[in-house]
Amino acid sequence: MRYQHSLLAAFALSACLAAPALAQPAPQNDMLNAVLWTQKSVEFKGNALTAFTLAKLRLDEALHDTGWTAAPVEQTNAYHNLPPAIIADVDETLMDNSPYQAWQAVGNNEFDPKSWTAFVNSGTSLAIPGAVEFLKYAESKGVKIFYVTNRTAEEEPGTRKNMAALGFPVDPVIDTVLTSREKPDWTSAKSTRRAYIAKDYRVLLLLGDNYGDFTDDYRGTEEQRMASYEANKWHFGKDWIMIANPQYGSFESAPFKHDFKMSEDDRRKAKRATLKPWNGK
Numbered sequence: 001m002r003y004q005h006s007l008l009a010a011f012a013l014s015a016c017l018a019a020p021a022l023a024q025p026a027p028q029n030d031m032l033n034a035v036l037w038t039q040k041s042v043e044f045k046g047n048a049l050t051a052f053t054l055a056k057l058r059l060d061e062a063l064h065d066t067g068w069t070a071a072p073v074e075q076t077n078a079y080h081n082l083p084p085a086i087i088a089d090v091d092e093t094l095m096d097n098s099p100y101q102a103w104q105a106v107g108n109n110e111f112d113p114k115s116w117t118a119f120v121n122s123g124t125s126l127a128i129p130g131a132v133e134f135l136k137y138a139e140s141k142g143v144k145i146f147y148v149t150n151r152t153a154e155e156e157p158g159t160r161k162n163m164a165a166l167g168f169p170v171d172p173v174i175d176t177v178l179t180s181r182e183k184p185d186w187t188s189a190k191s192t193r194r195a196y197i198a199k200d201y202r203v204l205l206l207l208g209d210n211y212g213d214f215t216d217d218y219r220g221t222e223e224q225r226m227a228s229y230e231a232n233k234w235h236f237g238k239d240w241i242m243i244a245n246p247q248y249g250s251f252e253s254a255p256f257k258h259d260f261k262m263s264e265d266d267r268r269k270a271k272r273a274t275l276k277p278w279n280g281k
């Protein structure tokens with residue numbers, strides 16, 4: 001008997017004995033398990049620590065190899081002797097916003113920019129396990145840390161305050177928190193910001209939770225994304241470090257072609273249609 005089945009049998013028995021009258025069903029929300037895993041599981045924490053431990057080993061390798069760059073598309077200059085830098089996404093790569101996602105899951109609330117900005121300004125994001133320690137190590141080795149985030153300029157003061165409180169190293173002189181639309185060509189696709197950094201630094205590592213933190217190919221269809229993955233998969237675990245985020249991201253929007261104007265029900269139908277289920281026999 002699988003673990004879930006023995007538990008189910010025990011719960012069913014206790015439910016019968018307690019005989020609750022007119023129990024209300026819990027609100028249904030597709031994000032429940034993903035938020036539960038991120039916020040409460042040992043497995044998520046262990047996964048994140050594994051990634052940052054690997055990142056530290058790779059950083060040491062990259063520092064000693066002047067031919068190493070993690071941004072071959074953007075790093076087109078003579079970079080070998082440039083000072084070293086890391087490019088890291090913020091949300092769900094370094095900072096854990098699971099309280100916001102839990103607010104969505106528990107209250108059946110949809111993401112919207114207004115509530116998101118209010119959450120950001122509440123300064124209650126948490127540090128992903130291993131993130132602060134890894135970046136402090138990188139800083140101690142003379143590596144410049146750039147935060148390339150799709151948080152907006154309006155959200156930058158709250159973001160900086162939250163990051164400082166959590167102990168993330170933020171350069172006091174150079175602007176290393178590069179938010180979306182801070183410059184006209186800094187769109188949510190991050191290649192232009194990677195290119196901006198790569199002009200003056202040798203990029204040792206990219207860290208992210210979304211394919212878009214590594215390449216602008218994230219916007220394609222599922223087939224295009226998979227073709228891009230096949231071409232780029234050698235980067236993962238070497239100079240691209242991915243943090244697991246099952247809560248949201250381009251993986252979730254690819255099945256409905258990133259069209260968030262679609263109704264929630266139509267988006268769910270598109271996601272279900274893309275799965276490859278066993279036939280049950």
Ligand SMILES: [Mg+2]
Nearest residue numbers: 089091092209
């Ligand atoms: Mg992110």
